[in-house]
Every structure is written in C-alpha cells, then in structure tokens.
Amino acid sequence: MHTLFASVATAVQRKDIVLTQKELALYDGSDPTKNIYLAVKGEVFDVTAGRPYYGKGGGYSFFSGRDASRAYTTGCFQTHLTHDLRGLTPHQIADVEGWAKFYRDHPKYFRVGTVVLEPIDPNSPIPVDCNQPVAAKPASS
Template sequence: MAARNRRPPPAKDEPAEPIKKVATETTSSGFSVLDILRVAGGILLFSSALSYLTTSGTSLTWGYNPWWTRAREWKNILNHPVSLTDEELKAYDGTDPSKPIYLALNGTIYDVSISPATYGPGGSYHFFAGRDAARAFLTGCFDTDSVPDLRGVEQMYIPLEPWEKPPPPDASEEEKQKHAALEKRAREKRKAMSKGDLKNRSAQELKKARQSVRDGLEHWHQLFRGDKGKAYRKVGEVKRVEGWLAKLPKRALCENAEKGRPMRKYED
C-alpha cells in the first residue's frame, strides 16, 4: 500500500525530447543552405549588374569570357559539328550569301560570319576565308603562305649568327662598324664552345621556337573561339587523309619571316 501511494518524482525543468529538438532548431543562429544560396545569388546579380554598367553593356562577367558563358557554344554542343575537306571548305568563303563564312586554323574550323565586311568578298582579310592559312597567321606572308603546312615555320624564331644576318645596305658606317665588332666577338665565342655546348644550345632554341609556334597559334585560336569578345565560334574540324602533309613539297621561310628572325646575342 505504501508503494501505491508514493508520489511520482517532481518533473525536471526540461522539455520532452521532441520539443527540445524543435526548440533547438528554431532558435539556432546559423544560416541554412537556402540562406547561403540567396546571399551568393544576390552578390552574383549585383556583380553582373555592376559589370554591365562599368563596361557599357559589353560584359556581365568583367571581361572574363570563357566558352561556358557564351550561349552560342552551348548551341554548338547540341548541333552536329561541321566536317569539311580543304576543297569543300572553299565553298564557305563568303561568295555564296546562303552559306556561312568559315575559316580554318591548323585544322579547326571557325564561323566568322558575324564579320562579313572583314572576311567576306572585298574584306581586308577575305584571303583567310574558305581555307586553312595557319602558316600565314604566323609568317605574315599572306600571298604565299595561306596554307596549313607548318613544317619549318619554327625557324623564324631561331636566332641567326651575326654573319648570317648582315646589316642592311643603307646602314650607316657606324652601324656597319658595330656589326663587324659584334661578328668578330661572336666568332670568338662560338669557337670557344664545345660541340656538346653547341648541340645543347641548338636543342634549347628549337624547343623554345616550337613553343613560340604553339603560342602564336593559340593567340589566334583564342580570337576565333570568342575568348577575346568577338562573336566567332568553333564549328568543326577539317578532315584530311592520313599522310596528307607528307605529299606536299616542303616550304622555305618566306622573305618576310626570314627578315624578322632575331640575331643571336653573345654576352661579354
């Protein structure tokens, strides 16, 4: 009987577990994922608006223009890529208004239809349209080098010895004397170098020259991809049979590229 009449212990001053859990979640001072997304979205929207105003409406991304920010690139993903032979590519030089204007660079085809005044008939760069003129983009010899053959073009970046690059005929007497002194010093320096040193120097210069070719092409690829703000875009690739390059005669450097070659310097 004593056990039955015993009163229960007084309740503790804490809520039941479910109520405690709800109270804890309700009074939490942390941010939810949704709050973070809202703040990030607001900052992004403000930054885009400020970029638009600052750049006079030319960019929402402060001039940063990667491919994934351009709607036309996403459109390309959905479209079937263009695949043309060099002969087929000629039909896209702008002379037919029903076709887009294409040019190719080292096998990659770009649509430059947005600039018909530049690449269309009568345009200042019409000679690039409908062909792959990768070599001319580097050498600047547009009349003779509008071809995709890049063999030997790295030579334009390899320095010449002073005696291989004499002063121009109209050079002053003082300039000729300076060149003669430079040539004498260069011959002495070269004579003092071992065959191993000369071979190593040639290998390093060739490596650097080939990198210059890649860098030069990448500069133009960036332009035609639209990375520099132009509304150009990649649309496909040139299809060529295996061994096509070996069938073409090798080219010497054009006059413009040969004249632009640097002179090798010898430190005192």
C-alpha cells in the same frame, strides 16, 4: 543580349561538322547566302558575324574558306595560305595556337567542327616566305 544568348545556345547545341578542304572552300564568303568559315590548325570556325572583314572584298577574306594557319604567324599572305607548319619556330607555333584560342573564345565567332587536311609531303619544299628579302639579280653586262 537575347540574340547573343540564342547564338551561343545554337553553337553549343550544334554537332561538330567534318569538312574536306574542298567543302570548306565553299564557305569562303563569296556567296552571301552561305556562312563564312575559316580554319586554324584543322579547327573550323564560323566567322559570319565578321562578314565585312572575312567576306568577299574584306581585309581578311584570304583566310576564309581555308586553313591558312601558317599565314597567321608569318603575315605572308601570298605564299603562306596553307596549313603547312613545317619549319616554324616554337614561338611561331604558339602564335598560331593563340589565333585558334582567339576564335574559340571570341564572343561572335564559334567553332563548328574540323577540316580533314591533306597530308603535307615531307619531301616537298617549305613554302617560300614572301617577307624575306629577295637576293639582288646580277647586273647584266
């Protein structure tokens, strides 16, 4: 318990950091000497305590070092590792907020700051959902 209290005290005393997306990418779990960060809706969380999951080769490593908010609700880990929430339903937006709350309230993970997200061009296409059925290709004659 003493270590948990020390971790909480350290997290409470720490001043929020502000990272660019490029800086956040340095905390992707590939360097074992660095903490592992991920972001949800611009909030950056330290998930180093979950290194087996979020570190290199871990089952959730694709979330590390980035804000992949869209993928938290769609489960599309090929094309939705982005902070672009355009086109999502209110239910999906609530799901993303639920994940942010999960990290905020987690006993071992903690908020360290924010990431300055590059603006999304409103005229750019919405990311293609990798879970949608692909239309059959026409048969060759």
